[in-house]
Structures are given as C-alpha cells and as structure tokens.
Amino acid sequence: MQSCAKSWGLFLARSVSPSAPCSHLSHKSGVVWKLQCRIRPGRSTAARRILPRHDDFAERHIGPGEREKREMLDVLGLESIDQLIESTVPASISLQRSLKMDDPICENEVLEALQKIASKNKVWRSYIGMGYYSCSVPPPIQRNLLENAGWVTQYTPYQPEVSQGRLESLLNYQTLICDITGMPVSNASLLDEGTAAAEAMQLCHRQNKRRTFYIDPRCHPQTIAVVYIGVNTVLKLPHEMDFSGKDVSGILFQYPDTDGRVEDFTALVDRAHKGGAMACCATDLLALCVLRPPGEFGVDVALGSSQRFGVPLCYGGPHAAFFAVKDSLVRMMPGRMVGVTRDAAGKEVYRLALQTREQHIRRDKATSNICTAQVSLPNMAAMYALYHGPQGLKHIAERTHNAALILSEGLKRAGHRLHSDMFFDTLKVSCSVAAKDILERATQRQINLRVFSEGVLGVSLDETVTERDLDDLLWVFGCESSAELIAEKMGERVKGIMGSPFKRTSKFLTHQVFNSYHSETNIVRYMKRLENKDISLVHSMIPLGSCTMKLNSSSELMPITWREFANIHPFVPLEQAEGYQTLFRQLEKDLCEVTGYDKISFQPNSGAQGEYAGLAAIKAYLNSKGERSRSVCLIPKSAHGTNPASAQMAGMKVQVVEVDKDGNIDLAHLKAQVDKHNASLAAIMITYPSTFGVFEENIRDVCDLIHNNGGQVYLDGANMNAQVGLCRPGDYGSDVSHLNLHKTFCIPHGGGGPGMGPIGVKAHLAPFLPSHPVVPMRSVNSSSSLGTISAAPWGSSAILPISWAYIKMMGSKGLTHATQVAILNANYMAKRLEGHYKILFKGRKGFCAHEFILDVRPFKKTANIEAVDVAKRLQDYGFHAPTMSWPVAGTLMIEPTESEDKAEMDRFCDALLGIRQEIADIEEGRMDSRINPLKMAPHSLACISSSNWDRPYSREHAAFPLPFIRPETKFWPTISRIDDIYGDQNLVCTCPPMEVYESPYEEKRASS
Structure with missing residues (x-):
C-alpha cells in the first residue's frame, strides 16, 4: 500500500483487531487505522512508534470520531455499527465481501497521481469551434468564485x-x-x-x-x-x-x-x-x-x-x-x-x-x-460580463472578428477558397493544396483544426488568439505573409460585420450593475458581498433529505482548474486526451465495482439526464427485441419528481404504484398494475432506499416480478450514499441506475449545479448506451446506441476528477465506513428527536436508512404552525432547512451525511427542540398563534436593529434563542420572509433598479 511515508518503507492498513481500541464498534468494517511496515531483515520497526500516520483522508471526511460514534451507539442502545447495519439493510441483499479497490492514498499522493494522469493530456491550440472556444478566465473570478467553497457548496436556492x-x-x-x-x-x-x-x-x-x-x-x-x-x-x-x-x-x-x-x-x-x-x-x-x-x-x-x-x-x-x-x-x-x-x-x-x-x-x-x-457556470458568466462590461465585451468580440478577417485575407492570398464572405469567427476553407499536408503542418505547431470533409477544413478563432497564433495559422495554410503585413495592407477596405447590415445597432447591458465593477478591487468586493448573503457548508450543515450535502474537500476540487484538464477541446483526437481516457477507465472500473453493473456511460450531465438516458436505453433494448409495444413505466407515488418527468420525455406512459402506511411499495397494488399492463410493461422506476428513508425488505421480489413480466428495473441512484459497500443494485435485480456524483461521490452542488448523472447498466443494456456523432467512443456500439443525449461525449468531464479522487482516497473500507456513519448519524438524530416530533417511517427493526422524515403536520391544528414556519425559523438558529414538503406534503426530511460530527448534529437537534418548545408555547397560550417567532421568521439584522420593535417577544429571543448562537458567529438571513404569491403574480426576471440592492455609498464607490 502506498502512503506519504513510502520513502521510509511504511504502509498503513485499517485494522480490525479485537484488542484494538474501540474495536467493539465494528469488527467487519474496521474503524481504527493501524501502522504497519515492511519488515526487512535486521531493520528496526521503531519507525512505527515515531512516525504515526496523520494524513488518513477518511478521518478527515467522516465527521464523528471514535468517542462520538460510541456515544451515538449508546443512545441507540447498540453495541456496534455492524449491529446497526444488520438491523437496517436486509440480509437478503447485503454484500458479503469487501469492495475490490485499490488501497487508499493520502491527499498529497492523490494530487501527485492525478498530475501524472493529467500530464498524458496534450494541451494544443484548438481552433475546432463547434460551440467550444478557448477563453480567458479572469483570475479574480476563478479564485474568488470557482475555487471558493462559499460559492460552490450550497444547494439550489429554495x-x-x-x-x-x-x-x-x-x-x-x-x-x-x-x-x-x-x-x-x-x-x-x-x-x-x-x-x-x-x-x-x-x-x-x-x-x-x-x-x-x-x-x-x-x-x-x-x-x-x-x-x-x-x-x-x-x-x-x-x-x-x-x-x-x-x-x-x-x-x-x-x-x-x-x-x-x-x-x-x-x-x-x-x-x-x-x-x-x-x-x-x-x-x-x-x-x-x-x-x-x-x-x-x-x-x-x-x-x-x-x-x-x-x-x-x-x-x-x-x-x-x-x-x-x-x-x-x-x-x-x-x-x-x-x-x-x-x-x-x-x-x-x-x-x-x-x-x-x-x-x-x-x-x-x-x-x-x-x-x-x-x-456555478452562469455565475461565472455573469461575473465575466460584469467584469468586462458592455464595452469590454464588444471590444473582445471585435478583436476576435478582426483576427478572423486577417486570417481570411491571408487564406485567400494563399489560393484557398472561403465558403462565406460574411462570418464572425469561423472560416470554412476549401484548400488549394492537399488538406493532409496542411494538417501535417498544423501538427508540427500543435494546432487542431476542424476537418469537414476531404479537402475542406475549418478554423474557429477566439479571444485568446494572438498575433503569433495568427502567424502560425497563416504558415500552416501556406501563406507567406504575416498577420502584421496583412493587417497593414487591409486598411479600412475590409470591414466585415461592422460594415454590413448585420451590425448590431442596439445597446445592451445598460443596467448599472454591468457598468460598475471593472476593477479587480470592486469585482472581488462585489462577489464577497454576494457570498456573505448565502448560507453554505462553510457555515453549518445543510441537512437536505435526498440531497446528500457532504464534504467537498479541497484536495478533490483542486485539479479541476489545472490547464491539462481545463484547456482540452472535447473534439480533439483521442490520443490528445489520453489522460482523460485513463481517468474515465479507472473511474468506470470503480463505479462498476461499487454498483454491481457491467458498464458505465459518463455522457449524462445531471441526474435527470441519467434517468432519461437509462430509460432510453431500456426502450432501445426492448425495440431491438421486437417489443415496441412496451411503453408503460410504473412509478411509486413516493418517487422523485424527476422520475415521471423523465419517463414522459422518454416516450413512456406513467402508471402510479401506491405505497403502504410504512412507506413501502404496495406489493398488492404493484401486482395488480403489472397484471393490468402485462403486455405493455416496459419498466419500473424505484428509489432505494426509498424516498421515505427505508430499506424495503422485498426489493428482490419487486425486481423479480418486473423481470418475470418482461420489464426492466430502473433504480434511481439518488440514495446511493446509503448503499456503497453494503449492497449493490446490480446484485439484487436492477438493470440500470444513474449515479448522482454530486451527491454520493462529492462533486459540489454548486448552488444548484453542475452535477453529473452517469448511468451504470447490466451487460444486456450496454450495447444501447449513448454514442456521439463527432468523437468515436471506443467502447460504444454506435449502430445499436440509443443516440446522443448530451452535447459532449463524456458529459461534464472536468468535474470527474473530483469523484475519482474521493474514491481513491477513501478506498474500500473508507467508502463502506462512510456509508455506515451516514446511517448512524441519521438514526442518532432521529432518536434524539423522536420524543418531540413524530418520525414518519422506519424499517422493520425500527431504524431508518440515511435520512428520515419529521411529521410537523399536527402542529397546523394545534398551533397554526406549518413546515414552512419551522424551515424559516431554523434560519434564525443558523441552519438551512431540511427538504420541505417532500416526499410527504407538510413534512421535513433530514439527511445529515457522514461528514457532520456529533457536535453539529446536536446543535441542529437542539435548534429543532427549541422550535418545538416555541410551538408548545403557542399550543399552551403563552405565545400568540399569529405573531410569534415562527410566523415572523426569519429575523434579519435590519429587523432586529430596527428602532421599531412591536412584537410580543424579545429581540434576543428572536435572534439568539439558544446559547450556541452568538453575535460573533451568527449567520444572519439578509431579508425577511418573502412573498411567493406576489412574485408570481408580478413577474420580473431581469435586474431591478440599482438602488434596490446598492446603498448610496456603494453606488458612489463603484468604479465606472
């Protein structure tokens, strides 16, 4: 096993010794790291004592320490994590072996390994175009937005x-x-x-x-x-x-x-x-x-x-x-x-x-x-526009267009024919000499051109093109003039778009926000002001059920901005992207091992796209068997909203399956639906564990029933964080799943994206995976493929190193233990809250999976309090709300993930217990049912500091209801509760006047 101390001949193994400290927690997974060494004849092993391991990533990623785990198990009345898992995951699907993966490596090593992979990519100058262009990323935006956890670790702004x-x-x-x-x-x-x-x-x-x-x-x-x-x-x-x-x-x-x-x-x-x-x-x-x-x-x-x-x-x-x-x-x-x-x-x-x-x-x-x-990406684009402003953007566009005009003039002088005299940045060229000779010269200068057909090439320019780049392109096409000489002789006679009826005459970006932040000082301050308004994982846990808001580590995120990953055009020859191809192969191997599937497609660039791709693969498979009439997709009532929407987009007819009082699929109703639609049954879409946070005992029976009646099983991978290392969908009957890499495998949610939703399939569906019309995908059968579902062959390729790094640093035992702790954390929180709130669904032995549902519906009758009131009041306690009114209307679904420690979970539980006491005060008449801290929540700083305070509770109780909420650390909501109805009835979707969100001082200070 490798380690950061490999030069000393050391290696580490996760120990499972009955005599080891805390070994009673788990004999199967092992939660104690033990130092071992390669013992050489005549060599002392004293290094084990003086060089203890300190860089185990799993210990950084998993929040609770050994003492905290023991305390949580005591609350649950359990002896070990194994006992919890055995009481939660059905024995019939439990994985009876460890995942077969490389030994874990530390953070420094993973960056070194990724650098070696990245070095296999060849960063050439690509003028291929087709919707993809090199650009200059302003360093203030890269540093303060893209690489900033305060900007990228939030969920969608619900x-x-x-x-x-x-x-x-x-x-x-x-x-x-x-x-x-x-x-x-x-x-x-x-x-x-x-x-x-x-x-x-x-x-x-x-x-x-x-x-x-x-x-x-x-x-x-x-x-x-x-x-x-x-x-x-x-x-x-x-x-x-x-x-x-x-x-x-x-x-x-x-x-x-x-x-x-x-x-x-x-x-x-x-x-x-x-x-x-x-x-x-x-x-x-x-x-x-x-x-x-x-x-x-x-x-x-x-x-x-x-x-x-x-x-x-x-x-x-x-x-x-x-x-x-x-x-x-x-x-x-x-x-x-x-x-x-x-x-x-x-x-x-x-x-x-x-x-x-x-x-x-x-x-x-x-x-x-x-x-x-x-x-994250529209935020970058918006900041790019703010930074440059309308004049800056126009300058970049004119410069790019002028470069194309210079190149076009040189190509014509060299005897080549242009297919159009009116263009912006792209030239289609019929070559006067053999195209292969031009391409050979391009290779000598490490330049990529677009190949249309025999003798026809394309060149697309961009904002990064310099005079030297133009000289190289002119040389590649056999033009003897330089860009300087051509520009000098062109003078005013070649005006292109600017001298044509196509020229833009209307103004754009006239709003003050696009004309105020052109210095680095001001754009950085503006980004910081916006960042400070948003709660993210840098502030506190975000316990959104079914969203898996776990740690997005710095070491995982660092490689995405390396030039070897960032500056590769998606349509370059495969030999120029060998680093990416290596990473894809290794990540596919690991994900197949985790899921039990045989093949992975990385083309879907979101979970919803993965659903669509998986269902399309099922349709293609059934069509290949001559079963085109199969078009019915069964979906439990508890399913994610994307499931029925994706089925509809894939051309399937949705039929709903009921769930029973315990949150399980109603087997009797499922059988009735299968019998009713037997001849037309295409698939069932199920989430496992269920969206109610329960491992259903009969999952194998459900899969068998569908297969026996000619259908396929689509298993939504949204809750995969409760399965990794414990059970595998491909083993218990699923045919295809999407994997939310932005949930289970640590890609940050980015405030609502980007995500990745690759699909894993069993072998019989592999021939139908997505293909691409431009880039040949070595492992995809284009003749049987379902087609293309995303613009790029491998989707959002540049964020895949994040998941690769997470898996390599965790290893088999680390991944499995993360799953165990995610389940432990959820059950601990549920146990702390169950005497004060009703926990809606539990498994057969009284435990939930990695998430659970709080039922706050009774409070509507007893105190006029609803889920939205609890959600808004949590903001006063410094927390983002759990998932609200889903999958059951009027409830809250909580998922802590493995990354939160016991102290943070206790603070969140204390907040909910404090809110429950406030509800009791309303129920018992000590607080008004209309004007109280919940109905009036959240309380912004402007509200608390206002000279007018006419509420029947104190400012202190409004803003600092518990001792852990202190002025020096409190996250303040920046506004009072919003009016949703007004917003939809008076729809405005562009920037309001600047004075709405700028103080007079800030307006005066901003540069022009």
Whole structure:
C-alpha cells in the first residue's frame, strides 16, 4: 500500500483487531487505522512508534470520531455499527465481501497521481469551434468564485432568505442573456447547448400540439444528434422547409451557423410564423455583441452556450446553456428562473419564480425533467460580463472578428477558397493544396483544426488568439505573409460585420450593475458581498433529505482548474486526451465495482439526464427485441419528481404504484398494475432506499416480478450514499441506475449545479448506451446506441476528477465506513428527536436508512404552525432547512451525511427542540398563534436593529434563542420572509433598479 511515508518503507492498513481500541464498534468494517511496515531483515520497526500516520483522508471526511460514534451507539442502545447495519439493510441483499479497490492514498499522493494522469493530456491550440472556444478566465473570478467553497457548496436556492447572493448573480445572468439576445425573458441556465435545443423542440410541441420539427443541417452536429432523438425531427435547409401542411411545430437554425456563415433569417422566421410554427435560434453570445440579435428578427426561442464567457473548455463541460423566450412562452419555459418579489418588510428581493412549472411539483406534467442546472457556470458568466462590461465585451468580440478577417485575407492570398464572405469567427476553407499536408503542418505547431470533409477544413478563432497564433495559422495554410503585413495592407477596405447590415445597432447591458465593477478591487468586493448573503457548508450543515450535502474537500476540487484538464477541446483526437481516457477507465472500473453493473456511460450531465438516458436505453433494448409495444413505466407515488418527468420525455406512459402506511411499495397494488399492463410493461422506476428513508425488505421480489413480466428495473441512484459497500443494485435485480456524483461521490452542488448523472447498466443494456456523432467512443456500439443525449461525449468531464479522487482516497473500507456513519448519524438524530416530533417511517427493526422524515403536520391544528414556519425559523438558529414538503406534503426530511460530527448534529437537534418548545408555547397560550417567532421568521439584522420593535417577544429571543448562537458567529438571513404569491403574480426576471440592492455609498464607490 502506498502512503506519504513510502520513502521510509511504511504502509498503513485499517485494522480490525479485537484488542484494538474501540474495536467493539465494528469488527467487519474496521474503524481504527493501524501502522504497519515492511519488515526487512535486521531493520528496526521503531519507525512505527515515531512516525504515526496523520494524513488518513477518511478521518478527515467522516465527521464523528471514535468517542462520538460510541456515544451515538449508546443512545441507540447498540453495541456496534455492524449491529446497526444488520438491523437496517436486509440480509437478503447485503454484500458479503469487501469492495475490490485499490488501497487508499493520502491527499498529497492523490494530487501527485492525478498530475501524472493529467500530464498524458496534450494541451494544443484548438481552433475546432463547434460551440467550444478557448477563453480567458479572469483570475479574480476563478479564485474568488470557482475555487471558493462559499460559492460552490450550497444547494439550489429554495430558501431565498439565505440565498440572496447567488439569486442576485443569477438574475444578473438572466439580464445578460435577455440584453444580448434581444429577448424579453431568460431562465437561469440549462445543461448544455444540445439539451437546450432539445428542450426548445419539446416547448414547440407543447405549445402548438404539432409533432414535426425542422432542423437546419448547418446546426452543430452534436446539437442535431441530441435533438434528433425527438419525434419526427427532419433535416431541411431553409428553402426546403414547407409549412403548408400545418403539422410543423417549430424550426431550429444556427446563427452564425456551424460553418461560420452569417445570413439573414428574417424571411424564414416570417414563413414559419405564417405557417403556425415557432422559430428557435441557436446562437453565440460573443458574436451577438456585434451582430444583430435574434430577438430583433422575431424568433420565439434563443438558445446556446455561455461557455466562452469566462468558462474553460473542460473537455466538454460543465458549461451553462442559456435559454430565452418571448413573454408569451414564459410559463412553458424549462428550467429554473429567478424573479423579483418583496419580503415581509416590503423590500424588493429575489426568489425562484414560477416553480409550479417544475418537475418537483408537476411531475410528469412538468415543462422539463431538469432538476440540477449549472448554477456555478452562469455565475461565472455573469461575473465575466460584469467584469468586462458592455464595452469590454464588444471590444473582445471585435478583436476576435478582426483576427478572423486577417486570417481570411491571408487564406485567400494563399489560393484557398472561403465558403462565406460574411462570418464572425469561423472560416470554412476549401484548400488549394492537399488538406493532409496542411494538417501535417498544423501538427508540427500543435494546432487542431476542424476537418469537414476531404479537402475542406475549418478554423474557429477566439479571444485568446494572438498575433503569433495568427502567424502560425497563416504558415500552416501556406501563406507567406504575416498577420502584421496583412493587417497593414487591409486598411479600412475590409470591414466585415461592422460594415454590413448585420451590425448590431442596439445597446445592451445598460443596467448599472454591468457598468460598475471593472476593477479587480470592486469585482472581488462585489462577489464577497454576494457570498456573505448565502448560507453554505462553510457555515453549518445543510441537512437536505435526498440531497446528500457532504464534504467537498479541497484536495478533490483542486485539479479541476489545472490547464491539462481545463484547456482540452472535447473534439480533439483521442490520443490528445489520453489522460482523460485513463481517468474515465479507472473511474468506470470503480463505479462498476461499487454498483454491481457491467458498464458505465459518463455522457449524462445531471441526474435527470441519467434517468432519461437509462430509460432510453431500456426502450432501445426492448425495440431491438421486437417489443415496441412496451411503453408503460410504473412509478411509486413516493418517487422523485424527476422520475415521471423523465419517463414522459422518454416516450413512456406513467402508471402510479401506491405505497403502504410504512412507506413501502404496495406489493398488492404493484401486482395488480403489472397484471393490468402485462403486455405493455416496459419498466419500473424505484428509489432505494426509498424516498421515505427505508430499506424495503422485498426489493428482490419487486425486481423479480418486473423481470418475470418482461420489464426492466430502473433504480434511481439518488440514495446511493446509503448503499456503497453494503449492497449493490446490480446484485439484487436492477438493470440500470444513474449515479448522482454530486451527491454520493462529492462533486459540489454548486448552488444548484453542475452535477453529473452517469448511468451504470447490466451487460444486456450496454450495447444501447449513448454514442456521439463527432468523437468515436471506443467502447460504444454506435449502430445499436440509443443516440446522443448530451452535447459532449463524456458529459461534464472536468468535474470527474473530483469523484475519482474521493474514491481513491477513501478506498474500500473508507467508502463502506462512510456509508455506515451516514446511517448512524441519521438514526442518532432521529432518536434524539423522536420524543418531540413524530418520525414518519422506519424499517422493520425500527431504524431508518440515511435520512428520515419529521411529521410537523399536527402542529397546523394545534398551533397554526406549518413546515414552512419551522424551515424559516431554523434560519434564525443558523441552519438551512431540511427538504420541505417532500416526499410527504407538510413534512421535513433530514439527511445529515457522514461528514457532520456529533457536535453539529446536536446543535441542529437542539435548534429543532427549541422550535418545538416555541410551538408548545403557542399550543399552551403563552405565545400568540399569529405573531410569534415562527410566523415572523426569519429575523434579519435590519429587523432586529430596527428602532421599531412591536412584537410580543424579545429581540434576543428572536435572534439568539439558544446559547450556541452568538453575535460573533451568527449567520444572519439578509431579508425577511418573502412573498411567493406576489412574485408570481408580478413577474420580473431581469435586474431591478440599482438602488434596490446598492446603498448610496456603494453606488458612489463603484468604479465606472
């Protein structure tokens, strides 16, 4: 086994000695690390005494120490963690061996190992384009946002009173998108450009109930591939599009197109509208800084990627897609949207708007199955726009365009033919000499070009291109002039877009927020002010049930910004990305071992995308067997909202299965549904442990029943954190699962994204995994593949090193013990609270899995208190609320994870017990049922420090209800309780006037 002390000949093993300290806690997993050494003849073993191990990552990751575990077990009346696990996980599915994995390595070693892997990637200059471009990431944004735990460890901002910072940033992003595209309304991001285009197609179908969709073949090929999975998608050039049949729901075109051509689509949009179809435009934000925006020629939907606004290439992701629509389509728009509302004090504030469109509420009737979006990335794009401002962005766009003009002039002088005279940054070139000779010269300079076909190449430039880069490109294409000489001779006669009718004349980003933070001093202070408004894991535990808000360690996150991972174009030849390919292979091997599956696809870039991909693989498999009639998907009533939404998107018909009083699948009703839909049964989607926090004893029987009736089993991997090392879905009957790497495997939630949702499948589904139209995927059978479900071949590749590092540092025993402690922590908290709150569901032996549900519904009758009141009051105690009103309306679901220590869990329990006492005070008449600390919560600093205090309880009780809440450490909600109804009835989704969130002093101080 390797270790940081390997030069001393030392290694470490996790010991399970009956005589070891605390060995009574677990004889199976072992929780004590013991130093051993390679004993050499004649050598002393004294090093074991003087060099004890101090860098075990598992001990850093897992919160409770040995004494705390013992104390929690005593509260539960148990002798060991093994006894708890045996009482929780059904014996019929229990894994009877250790996971087969490499021995764990320490944090320094994992970074060294990752550096060796990263060094296999070749960072060439890539001018491939196709929606992916090199860019300059401003160091203040990289350092203070992307690499800052205060920005990336939060969940989706469902509690706006403690999320105003990133809500403001996302509103800036929406304003940015609206201004640049010329559209009135934008959402807060989607997963990538390809899936955004597919969402646009779905929107068109929903809006006008037609089923044929035209795609211009000059869109990016990966976008076409993602959309092409849809119903009745047809490739047609604009002049071939026929709208006379009244069956076309919409069209999609690219502006500028994938060849680089800029053309006028006004007539096409008019024809589509006259035929009752909608017009969707995939476009480029940087190009629109100098090009006439699509909103000005009437499109209904504008979409694309915001990657080139300060986000690295990342071998394909994560990147944020933008999606903007006309006002009339706002309630049909997919994804999250930030809006302006007011709080209880009448102040204008921010919240997630129109949530009733989304999957967690509307389920199979939702506008989209999207849950995780890409919040970290739109935040970066918004800050990039703030940092540069409108003039800076226009300067970058003009500079990029001028570089393309210089290159085009040089190529023409060298005898090559350009396919278009009007372009922004991309040139399609018919070569006057053999293309292979040009490509050979490009290889000599470590340059990647796009290959269209025999003799036709493409070059896409970006903001990083220098004069030296242009000289190299000119040399590659055989031009004898330099960029300097060409520019000198061009003079004013070549004006490109700036001298054409396509030139943008409308202003954009006129709001003060985009014209105030152009110095590093001011942008850093602005980011810090926003960060300080948001509660994150740097402040306290975030006990969101089914979200697994565990530690995101610094050592796991460090590699994502290394140039060898960050600066690789997703479509480079595979030999230039051997480091990534090595990492994919190793991570796939480990994930297969953890899950019991045979193959992994990393293409899905969210859990919801994984669900869709898994169901699509099932459909493809059934179709290959001639069973196309199988289209019914059974889903328990307790399922995640993404499940029915994903099934609907995959073309399946959802049939609901009831659950019994204990939270288990109602077997009798399941059998009745199976009998009823026997001939058309395609699949069942189940979550395990259940969303009620229970390991169902009959899971094997459920899987067998579905298989015996011709269906497949999709197991939602959202609760995998309760299974790792204890049981494996592939062993007890599941055919496919998605894995939320941003839950179980430590990718940070990013305030609502990015996430990763790779799917694991059994061997019979492997031939149907996603493929890609641009990059050959060595292990995927493209002829049988379900198609392409994300724009990049391996999804959000750049965040996979996080999960790789976590697994390598934990090892088999560390991973297993993390699962055990997650279950221990949940049961300890449930035990502490059960005498004061009703715990809704427990397993057969009285224990929960890794999460549990508090029933606060009775308090509505006894004290006029609901779950939302408890959630808001917890903010006064310094905590983010648990998951509210899901999976059971009016309840709270708590998941502590293994990373929280006993002291933090005790503080959270004390807070809930304090709240229970406040409820008792209302029940017993000591507090008013309308004006009390719960109904008036949260109490912001402005509220507490106001000269007017007319409430029948003290300021101290409002703000400092328990001794552990102290002025010097308290996290303050920045606003009072928001008004959701007002926000939806008075929808505003762009930046309000600056004075709403800037003091006069700050306005004066900001630079211009």
